[in-house]
Amino acid sequence: MDPQLLKQLNGERAARRAAVLLTDLDDGRNRLIKESEPVDGPLGEAVAAAFRSGKSAALEIEGRRYFLNVHVPPARLVIIGAVHISQALAPMAMLAGFDVRIIDPRTAFATAERFPGIDLVAEWPDEALARKPLDAYTGLAAVTHDPKIDDGALRAALDVGCFYVGALGSRKTHGRRLERLLEAGVKEDALARIAAPIGLDIGAASPAEIAVAILAELVAALRKRAVAAS
Numbered sequence: 001m002d003p004q005l006l007k008q009l010n011g012e013r014a015a016r017r018a019a020v021l022l023t024d025l026d027d028g029r030n031r032l033i034k035e036s037e038p039v040d041g042p043l044g045e046a047v048a049a050a051f052r053s054g055k056s057a058a059l060e061i062e063g064r065r066y067f068l069n070v071h072v073p074p075a076r077l078v079i080i081g082a083v084h085i086s087q088a089l090a091p092m093a094m095l096a097g098f099d100v101r102i103i104d105p106r107t108a109f110a111t112a113e114r115f116p117g118i119d120l121v122a123e124w125p126d127e128a129l130a131r132k133p134l135d136a137y138t139g140l141a142a143v144t145h146d147p148k149i150d151d152g153a154l155r156a157a158l159d160v161g162c163f164y165v166g167a168l169g170s171r172k173t174h175g176r177r178l179e180r181l182l183e184a185g186v187k188e189d190a191l192a193r194i195a196a197p198i199g200l201d202i203g204a205a206s207p208a209e210i211a212v213a214i215l216a217e218l219v220a221a222l223r224k225r226a227v228a229a230s
Contacts, residue, residue: 008032009071016073016135018051025058025065035227048227073137074099075163075222080125080153081144082109085168088211089141090118096215098139103128105149125153139164139218141198145173151180158190164221166198166214195221 005021009032012019018035033039039047042061047068050057054072058065077093079086082104090100101119104110110122121128133156134140140157142150145168154177157165167177174196181191199213200220 002030005030005032013071013073016137018070018072018137020047020050021069021071022047023067023069025067051227052223052225073135076101076135076138077218078103078129078134078138078140078153078157080104080140080142080150081146081168082106082111082115082120083143084207085143085210085214087114088208089143089214090115092211092215093218094118096219098218101132103153104144125149125156129153129156134160134162136161136163138162139166139221141166141168141214141218143168143198145169147177147180151177151184154194155181155184155186158186158193163225164195164218165193166195166217168198169196171197 009019009021012034020033022031022033023029033047035051038044043066046059046061050068050070051072054070056068056070058067060066075098077098077100079089079100079102082102086102090102093100101121102110102115103121103123103125105122105124107122110120112120138157140153140162142154144150150167154165154167167174169177174194177196178191182188195217198217199210200217202209202213202216204210204213
């Protein structure tokens with residue numbers, strides 16, 4: 001591989017940005033395609049599908065053979081709130097392949113006994129996220145039901161374009177949340193990205209069922225997200 005191309009690829013990976021190394025198998029030429037880079041036609045459709053699936057593949061497109069070597073950052077889930085839903089959601093999300101982190105300043109809830117083997121941070125979200133920021137390959141689920149804890153994290157998630165932003169609460173609770181975030185300067189089009197009430201509408205009642213609904217919505221958001229290459 002061209003050293004300059006390798007340097008560019010490593011730079012994208014270090015910054016947790018997705019990229020595809022496209023090799024034309026007929027002439028051996030390589031090309032780096034960033035997720036933010038539009039690609040037209042059937043090749044663009046194939047590249048977009050590869051970004052969404054995260055899987056490398058050999059393809060034949062319009063009479064030419066290509067290999068798409070896909071480099072996608074590991075997807076993360078940040079859960080704001082060490083609550084009962086989180087106790088079910090965290091291990092489920094880890095089984096689904098997400099790197100999971102739970103943030104909650106309430107030390108009575110954020111304990112290793114309640115969350116064994118989980119990356120648990122007993123700090124205010126703004127402090128924790130300053131050290132390990134959110135990004136486009138991170139989903140955020142705010143489930144404390146406490147505006148003092150949830151609202152700042154939601155603003156941060158919308159600012160950086162997290163692929164999923166969900167918040168626990170009824171429609172009435174969410175309406176008040178939207179008013180607060182508008183007053184804090186968040187734009188209406190950004191607020192429309194918040195999934196609330198959180199999770200797919202499957203009639204979930206128990207914490208475990210709500211966790212299933214959240215995880216399903218999270219996976220759908222990751223796999224169906226818009227990709228510029230298409």
